[in-house]
Structures are given as structure tokens and as C-alpha cells.
Amino acid sequence: MLIDYQEYNRQAIKAVPRHFWVGQWRIDYLPFASPETAHKPPLLVIGGAFQNFTSYKYCVERIYEDFPVILVDLPSLGSNDQVAPHLGMEDLADLLHEFVARMELPQVHLMGLSLGSAIASTFAYKYPALTGKMIVAGIVVRPRKSWRMLVEESVRVLEEGRMDEFSQAVVLYLVNYHRIRETGITPTARRLFYRQMKALSDNERERYKINGRRLLSVEGLLGYPECETLVTTGEFDSFTLPWENADFASKCPNATFALIKGADHLPQLEKREVSLDLFSAFLRGAPVEKVDGVDVFPRGTYDRLERRRSERLLPCNSRGRVTSESRIGDQFRFDQRVKVVDINFFGCLVKLEQPGFSTAEHSRDCTLHLVSPDMKLELLVFDYDEGGYLRCLFKHGNIAEAERFAGLLNDPQYFIEPKADKAGVRKIYG
Template identity: 30%
Template sequence: MVSETVRTARHWGFTYRVRVRAGDESALAPILLLGGAFQDMYSWRRHEELLVRHADVVTVDLPGWGAADHLPADVGMDFLAETAAHALDQVGLRRVNLVGCSYGSLIAHRFAQRYPERVVRLALNGVATGLTSEEQRTLEGLVRRLPDCDGREFAEAVTELLSPVLPGRPVRRGEVIRQVLTARLSGLTADARRKFASNTMRLCTDVLLEPHPAPAVPTVVVSGAQDTFTTPEHGHRLALVYPHAACLTIGEADHLLLLQRDVEFCELIVAHFRGGRTDELPFCVPCPRGHEEDR
């Protein structure tokens, strides 16, 4: 039987929420999930059902997400990582297996840098090691247009950025997931739009991902093979820096890998958290060999 606990807490004046789903049999350390710009602590339900068989699952609405307080753009990733640690303290967890996806990968990376002793193993997906000037202009343009564009126009622009339709580059359930994402983003509340704007501008002004010090924790960095937003090259560059990292891609997936290949993604992270050989999973392709020599 699975139990659920939700707590509201405050850190440096900002209210946030933390949620724990605990199963009867937890062979692994608890799993903390940190998601993307449009994910709240209930966005992981499908994944939770697969993961809670192996470990307790922790999700959060950090400041700037979901029902938590708005977080100004000038408050950076260090604060978000610190609040994630504060959230674990509230539910009595010292060490976790940590998963960061998309925006959450930046927070998870910073968490592992600051609190390596609290991370058993780390999994990162949709990593951006930096923004090109074109990407920065695109994101800033979305924020500028947000007050004047209708919900549908905004939703289609974001969906095209994250999961474009490209000839010869198919993704699993691509059209269905694009439709679902577009429908969800079309109905964003004014509060959600404000949070999106601030979180996006933080990407354009904060140091996006400072690789050093590289956390010396066992890590897997995984990318969708068709991801044009945070390309597999970003993940490969980060894996080169980490002292204990595997770098993998999953086919028929782009930046929305988490939704397109959800079962495989959960299988991958469970294998990693068990200490297994993730590069031997049939749906994974290891990054080119040789980064041990290049390190």
C-alpha cells in the first residue's frame, strides 16, 4: 500500500511544498525528482507508479513552480538547490537518489555540487551546459511576447521549441504528446505565466551550469537522440567533467523524452540506482567511447 504526505514549508521567506509517496517495499534510497519548467509536484504520477515499487518518491513545488510562491528572476540556482535540501530536512531524509530533468537538471547539478554527501546516485536528463546567443534571444522573445500573445500562440511556440516536427527524426507518441502539451500550456494561469517568465529570465542571466567542482557521485547523463533544444552533445560535455559518469542516448525521443519514453526512462534510472550496467539496456546507446582518455 502506498501512502502520501504533503507538507508546506518556508525557506528565506518563500513558501514551497514537498510531497512524499512511500511504498511498502523500498529497496533503494528515496528518489527525489526535480522537473522542468512546466512540471509541478503532481506531474510525475505516471513515473511514480513505476518508481514507488522500488523506493519512496519525493516531489516538490520549489519556489517558482506549481503552488509555491513566485521566485524573482534574480534569485539563482544556488537558492533553489538550497531549498531542495531544506525540503528533504522537512521530511527527515538525509540522503537520496537524485533525478533532474530539463530545468531540474540544472538544480540537481547544483545540489550535487553543494551537497555531494546527500546524493547516493545522480541521474540527469535534458542538460543544457550553456545557451547560444540565438537560444537566448528565442527565450527572451518568448518572455517579451507573453503578455500580448494569446494562450494558444504561446503554447504552440513553446511546443515547437521543445519538440519540433523534423522529417526523418521520428519520436514515440510525438504528435499525441505535442497536442497534450499544447493544450496544457494554452490554459496557463496568470500566476503560471509570471513564474515561467521569471524562471526563463533566470536561465538568461544566471550562470547556467558551472561544471566545477564536479560532484564525485555515480552519475548517468541521458539525452533524447532527437533533442534539438538540449542536444546530446550538452550531456556528453557534462559527462566528460564528472569523474564517475555514464553518458547515454535513447532513440525515438527529443527533449520530451520523459513523456515519450517514460517506461524506459524509469527502467534506466532504477538500473542506475541499483548500481547496474545502464549501457547494456537495449534501448540505450552509449556516447562515443574515449571520454575516459579525454578527461
């Protein structure tokens, strides 16, 4: 069956999606093309966890000038409400292949943002003859342990029905609160994101858990596509770190890696025009280096990217305590004084006064008590060594408290930057 394109208008993108069935699985799609471009390979935009088709309105409007655009929601993704817990990334890529083959599309370009990036990459690797160019944003090769713990924690909180905490945590995980001034994400936008998460239906909550488990099941990508690829994210992405995106680009022989200045994990929202200029230039074959607001990195330089989400600060008062949430009688099961070696908005390195810690028992149930400022921060401990050092993430689940903490980090009364060494290079602690 040949795909039946429709011309784009702002009402058309709100239409009820068309359906394509592969056995029991439904693929929702909307295809747009002008008569002048309908003969060209289309851009397939693969929906992610939270985006619906209207989320891509501006992308469609820009790309439509040069290429057909097909918006696709695979089972459990975007607004496709099919619950598909047993479909992995490769299964979803195979469903997409069935769609492309049955629509008799000889070649397609691909775009996958965040969760959709792994599906796009898998399709491009398995079906190179069908793939023209590919754009991925927010992709990782092998998820780091700390990232896995954040995703696991969000799924756990959701399963326990703690919707207010879950909703605030998702905002705090995906929005880099340490760089709000640079990214310009307004309080209104953050409140709307929070309300969207809190208003998830039972079906949407179930699909979030499914997609979280899909991400956690990824031990590594199936392979690395050889097609012409643009890998990008925001320079302040604190969820899928820039160096992780660059690591993927380094393994793709025809990849270009670019950072969108002043954005974090949601550059298509925060820096929409820059993102669209970048996507359009890449697809048209124009030099992406000439796009304003973008840093394009030469191959061979990716390993120079900073691996931390933010430089650590030194507390003016390093005294603190780490306690567990669980007790034996009126005593914490774990309670020890610590020295806070370094800290930032996302986590800290602490040294126990007396070495001895069980990550099996306490990696998810600890709290750091700071003396000055007087504050408690819940922890995910992702590493412990026998010298007594704990490497920790903060389980931010309260926006007001997180904003207060972010403000305190900028107060030299409590925290200071590390001094430069004799060579004039900042010492990175931990």
C-alpha cells in the first residue's frame, strides 16, 4: 500500500491518527507532504515517552518545506495507548520496519529524541538500505549506574502511588535546575510540565513504567549505524550527558556531534529555533557549522568533554551525618558522621568517619544531614570504596526544596569553588 500524504495545516496535526496494524500491534501515524516534496524520502519522527503529535508542530512546519514528514507513535510511546510490556527496543524497530516496507517507502530519514533515539538507531543499524539520514538527541551507549538508579527510583515511586513526588522528581531529573538562568526555562513552563506529569492517567502511568523498564533493559546498543548521522543535545543536558551523546557519535563512522548552546535535555523546547535550524540544515545537506547557537565538535575531540554534570563545590562547613530511613527500635540502622568532600546540585562525595557501608542494604534509603546550611538531602548511593568514600546522587523530589538548595549553592557563606592549582587548572574533587 502506498502512503497517502495530506497537506499540512495546524488543524491537520490535531486530527485523529491513522492506524497501521502488525498483528496485534497498532502503529499510529500522521503523514504530511506538499505536492512539490511528496517524491522525496520522508522524515520519520519517532515519538518518545511524553510527546504527542502536536509536540512536533513546529518541527513539521519547518521540515515540511523541504521533505515529507511522518509522525509515528509505536505501541506504548507518545499517545499510542497500547500496553506492550514485552516489546523491547529491537522489537519496536522491527515494527517500524514493517510499517516502512508496507508503505512502500524505498528510503526514509529518521528522527528520534530521547527515548525515540534508541529505536531510530536500532532501525538504522538493522536496515541500512532503507535509511537515508538520522537525527538523534539525548542518546547513550551504555547507561551509567547513577542514571539507572534515577530511572529505577522514578519507577519505584510511581508504583507506590506517590504521584506528587514522582511528578516533581521527573521535572527535576529532566530540567537542569543548576542552569535555569542559561536555559531560560520559565517557572510557568516548569509548572505546566509538573501538572502534565501529575495528571497522567492510569494507562499513561503504566506506559511510563514500561518505558522505564525498557530503558533499564538496555545493556548496550545492538550496533552503530553507518548512515549520515547528527547527534545532538543541549550543552547543559543533565539527564543524558553531553559526553554520553558524544560517545555514541564517536562509534558511528559518519556522525556529526553538535551541542545546542544554552539548552539542557529539552533543546527542541528551550532553543526551538536553533534546534530547527540545525535539523533543517543537516537534512538539506547545508553546513551545520554555520548554524548560530550551535557548537560542532571535530571528530577526535569528543573525549575532552567534561564528564561531570556540574563542577563540585567545597562546603565551608564539611561536617555532616548520613542516616538510613530504616530503624531498629528508636535507632537508625545506619547513622554515622561524615565529612562532605565536595558537592553540587546533583550529588556529593562524602567520607565516613568509620569505614563500613552496605550498598545492598542502604544504597536507596539514606539521608545526608548538613550542619551549615541546616538541610536534609535524600541520597542514592551508587558507589562505595573501602576507604570510606560514598559517591551519591540526590533524590530530588520536592521542587521548592531543590530551588532553595540551588540558591544556597551560590552563597559563598556556605559553599565555595575549589582553588586553582599552581598550573592554573581547577582541581576536580572525587
